[in-house]
Amino acid sequence: MHVVILAGGKGVRLRPYTSALPKPLVPIGEEYAILDIILQQLTHQGFTHATLAVGHLSPLIRAFVGDGSRWGLSVDFTEELAPLSTIGPLFPIRDRLPEHFLVMNGDVLTTLNYADLLARHVASAAPLTVATSPRVVKIDFGVLEASGGRIVGFREKPLLSYLVSMGVYALSRDTIAHYPEGMPFGFDDLVLDLLARNRPPGIYEFDGYWLDIGRPDDYDEANARFDEIRPQLLPSRDPVR
Numbered sequence: 001m002h003v004v005i006l007a008g009g010k011g012v013r014l015r016p017y018t019s020a021l022p023k024p025l026v027p028i029g030e031e032y033a034i035l036d037i038i039l040q041q042l043t044h045q046g047f048t049h050a051t052l053a054v055g056h057l058s059p060l061i062r063a064f065v066g067d068g069s070r071w072g073l074s075v076d077f078t079e080e081l082a083p084l085s086t087i088g089p090l091f092p093i094r095d096r097l098p099e100h101f102l103v104m105n106g107d108v109l110t111t112l113n114y115a116d117l118l119a120r121h122v123a124s125a126a127p128l129t130v131a132t133s134p135r136v137v138k139i140d141f142g143v144l145e146a147s148g149g150r151i152v153g154f155r156e157k158p159l160l161s162y163l164v165s166m167g168v169y170a171l172s173r174d175t176i177a178h179y180p181e182g183m184p185f186g187f188d189d190l191v192l193d194l195l196a197r198n199r200p201p202g203i204y205e206f207d208g209y210w211l212d213i214g215r216p217d218d219y220d221e222a223n224a225r226f227d228e229i230r231p232q233l234l235p236s237r238d239p240v241r
Contacts, residue, residue, distance in 0.1 A: 003114070004050075004093075009023060029230065034107055039068070045235075047102070049073065050073050084182075086103075086185075087185045087186060102114055102117065108166065110206075112131055112210065121170030126200075128190065128201035128202070129169060131165070133164055133206055134162075134163060135161070
């Protein structure tokens, strides 16, 4: 079971925290970095190999992770010499990846079952399976539906429900086989291209705890709630094999 962790971004939205540290190494609580929590979770769920796509402040991540043995993982690295977005870093290492693998951002705190996501992807035969989280937004205005210069419908302060990507997905190697190396290529590019080629991705719906630490407010929330969510995030000391 193999995971690619995207850890090369500059974390611009999280400054000043990321001025000296790459975002995956920003501390949560008093003992852990975000990446430490992620690697503990992956090991507990049976993952054995990890590839870290690094760029910004990569020596710090390499020094922190080493060969991965402290987590019971075999770890290697791929270096971004120029920003390649979220999918582009996979192209140069396609030959090193298994037939099916997990891809995830290195700044996600969640209780998602990564192993089940990967298993469901393999069983579905989808080219890509995206972990999703539900979101509800309240519109603070009366919403009008209009046609031909007339109001044809009205909803007072409706609630809009939708699914968002959690930044965690399962992928098959042949899905990215034909893309050229060296070009920036994002998750959005991949989804739109798959849709255009009539190869719709699958979804893995999840309604548990998930926090994408993208902004200072998110980081402050993660630290404020860490003691509460720590038992859910961190596995027992004996990893599942």
